[in-house]
Amino acid sequence: MMSIDPHHPLIIDNISALLNSTIDLTNLLFKLTDYDGIQYVISGQNTDSLCFTVLAPQLASVGEAGGYESIQLNYPGFPIAIDEGSYSILIDRSQLPDPSLGEERKLRANDIANKFSMFRTHFLSGPFIKALKNVKSGTAFQPKEVLIRPNEKLWVIPGENRVNFIFQVNFSDHTDGSLSRVFLQEFVEAKRQVPNSPVITFSQNPPEAMSMFKGATLPSTIGFLCITVLKEQIRQEAETGQWLAGLKQYLTYHLHACKTYLHMRMRKKTEGLLKVLKNAVPDKLEEKTFRRVRAAKTRREESKIVYNFN
Amino acid sequence: MSSMPVVIFDNGSGYSKLGFAGNTDPNYIIPTAISSRESLGVPVSRLQCEDLDFFIGEDAYQNQKTHNLSFPIKEGQINNWDDMERFWERTIYSLMSVEPQEHVFMLTEPPMNPPENREQMAEIMFETFDVKGLYIGVQAVLALFGSNLYKEKQNLTGTVIDSGDGVTHIIPVAHGYVISSCIKHIPIAGKDITKYIAKALKDRREPIATEDLMDAARVIKEKNCYVCKDMDKELLRFNDKAEWKNYEGIGRTTGAQINAKVGPEMFLGPEVFFSPGKFTRDWDKPLDECLDSTIQGCPIDLRRDLYSNVVLSGGTTLFKNFHHRLQRSMQQRVNDRLARYAASSGNTPKPIECKINAYKTQRYAVWYGASMFAASPEFSRVVHTREEYLEHGPSIARRNVVFGSGV
Numbered sequence: 001m002m003s004i005d006p007h008h009p010l011i012i013d014n015i016s017a018l019l020n021s022t023i024d025l026t027n028l029l030f031k032l033t034d035y036d037g038i039q040y041v042i043s044g045q046n047t048d049s050l051c052f053t054v055l056a057p058q059l060a061s062v063g064e065a066g067g068y069e070s071i072q073l074n075y076p077g078f079p080i081a082i083d084e085g086s087y088s089i090l091i092d093r094s095q096l097p098d099p100s101l102g103e104e105r106k107l108r109a110n111d112i113a114n115k116f117s118m119f120r121t122h123f124l125s126g127p128f129i130k131a132l133k134n135v136k137s138g139t140a141f142q143p144k145e146v147l148i149r150p151n152e153k154l155w156v157i158p159g160e161n162r163v164n165f166i167f168q169v170n171f172s173d174h175t176d177g178s179l180s181r182v183f184l185q186e187f188v189e190a191k192r193q194v195p196n197s198p199v200i201t202f203s204q205n206p207p208e209a210m211s212m213f214k215g216a217t218l219p220s221t222i223g224f225l226c227i228t229v230l231k232e233q234i235r236q237e238a239e240t241g242q243w244l245a246g247l248k249q250y251l252t253y254h255l256h257a258c259k260t261y262l263h264m265r266m267r268k269k270t271e272g273l274l275k276v277l278k279n280a281v282p283d284k285l286e287e288k289t290f291r292r293v294r295a296a297k298t299r300r301e302e303s304k305i306v307y308n309f310n
Numbered sequence: 311m312s313s314m315p316v317v318i319f320d321n322g323s324g325y326s327k328l329g330f331a332g333n334t335d336p337n338y339i340i341p342t343a344i345s346s347r348e349s350l351g352v353p354v355s356r357l358q359c360e361d362l363d364f365f366i367g368e369d370a371y372q373n374q375k376t377h378n379l380s381f382p383i384k385e386g387q388i389n390n391w392d393d394m395e396r397f398w399e400r401t402i403y404s405l406m407s408v409e410p411q412e413h414v415f416m417l418t419e420p421p422m423n424p425p426e427n428r429e430q431m432a433e434i435m436f437e438t439f440d441v442k443g444l445y446i447g448v449q450a451v452l453a454l455f456g457s458n459l460y461k462e463k464q465n466l467t468g469t470v471i472d473s474g475d476g477v478t479h480i481i482p483v484a485h486g487y488v489i490s491s492c493i494k495h496i497p498i499a500g501k502d503i504t505k506y507i508a509k510a511l512k513d514r515r516e517p518i519a520t521e522d523l524m525d526a527a528r529v530i531k532e533k534n535c536y537v538c539k540d541m542d543k544e545l546l547r548f549n550d551k552a553e554w555k556n557y558e559g560i561g562r563t564t565g566a567q568i569n570a571k572v573g574p575e576m577f578l579g580p581e582v583f584f585s586p587g588k589f590t591r592d593w594d595k596p597l598d599e600c601l602d603s604t605i606q607g608c609p610i611d612l613r614r615d616l617y618s619n620v621v622l623s624g625g626t627t628l629f630k631n632f633h634h635r636l637q638r639s640m641q642q643r644v645n646d647r648l649a650r651y652a653a654s655s656g657n658t659p660k661p662i663e664c665k666i667n668a669y670k671t672q673r674y675a676v677w678y679g680a681s682m683f684a685a686s687p688e689f690s691r692v693v694h695t696r697e698e699y700l701e702h703g704p705s706i707a708r709r710n711v712v713f714g715s716g717v
Binding site: 002004005008009010013030031032033034035036037039172173175176249252253256257259260261263264267 | 313314315330332333337359361362391392395396399403404405406407408409410411412413434437438439440
């Protein structure tokens, strides 16, 4: 598994089970969590409709930068309600094909469940897709500061036929921070191996491009990752957006996998060293000889006794 | 972010129960199996990320053609930390889909788990996954917490019979503390019953391929097995072929349909608990005798409570009529002893009531108890936080405060 699946498996399970069943949904309520500090609350509104509510601290910021548009594009036909700090989508079970059309209903329900399992990816990729589309069509837009995660910011800065995405990289753990620095340097190096890849720079100080935001107070961070996408490189905005939105998870996942790998090697090494230590203990020669002599002696005596009896 | 729910992992030797606290059912119940490329030690090349080429749960079984299948937990204790670390990594990222830095985790351990294991668990959780907090609960105590009796009486005294796939324990618990000197270990568990059924099927030459035999036996054990009242009578019943059941399955590697007959092994399998002498040479004490002697070994003022609150936990206690049979034979045993006492001393003692509790959540009683506990307000007081770990190191995990004491 090289990258994390953008689908949330629990949402698929729960929503498809609820939509395929005929139980009364009125008193239903359960909570789920996702990456990036997003929480989902799935609650029943009446017998046949479900309310899919999203709670996140960065909701408004991402939404205004393009998240809401992306949701409207990806979830056509579902009524949406925006509240302060929450975002709700209504799913109406009675809109599904009749239960007599068993297979068709199931397919449609699974389709909806699959769609909602991608909610985080759809929502967070909004700002990226919007910027990429603008660059492609040549529309000018203002540089933006987006709070993409509870403690991390993203700056979208337009340039000539290009757009810069500057990620603020933050890790609460020191080890993670140091490892991530090494990882992100590798990102920069990737240009040599992958043809036509976007320009990536990683620096401890804020890059030149975001000079207009210098006045704003910047919290202490590991560094800034700047990905520059040129107009010619933009082909599939939605796909590129999804990858960019999942960047932090990709990074964390690989950091943790890397630590696991290092631990495995450490354990292996310790085992080897212990073996060496065990081998280094000298044999207790004297005792051995003594035992051998004594054993031989007793055997001889025993045989004598047996001999005497016979 | 304190509102993020606690993630509970109950890793047993057979199945792992995973889910968020506050729910009544675990989100996943998957086999604790991992299949990876390398047989021993570490993968060789680092260029292609070979260390990520592994599968867990059902997928591990599916991919055993190309990968090596292994089970990181043996008899309830973790014996391969490499595999376990990777198992956790995959469960966190692809099954639960959570960011470990933002959640408190709860793990479970068997009774008599050495403190070193606990430290290792804490080390992996805090160092690799940077979890926000950790609590390691003792399975027996959690099972007791999840039982109905705790809700009624708020008393954590009782005997837990924890029988999973790898091991069976009888654990007396007094006021939330395990009486570790009285724990009884029985070397009969789910796996032995599966093996017995597989052997019976093989001896009768049912048309099942060797590689599917264990799977078939496992399915039969989970679906058809039950506990009978009288073994000899039940055996006679099976002379009639109409009583036999059918097993239908699909070969894992061939994909072909399997049709087989299931006979007396349906009740002979679970019978191993009640008359083990007939089935295995390792053990000859029936379960009720073990339970009785365990309770007799405990402090005298606790015994009545221990008799009246026996909690079953684990998948192997799920056989139909298991608790009825156990309750009947236990009561018989206790009554006999009281009668003997009355005859020898002339006093009539107060009768002792034996009560074996069976309830809906028995299969994942430990998980359910953990879920109840993690959702309770006491939990935030006992959990080890990341700050504590950074301050004191893994030794904080040695001691996990028992909740509910003095309630």
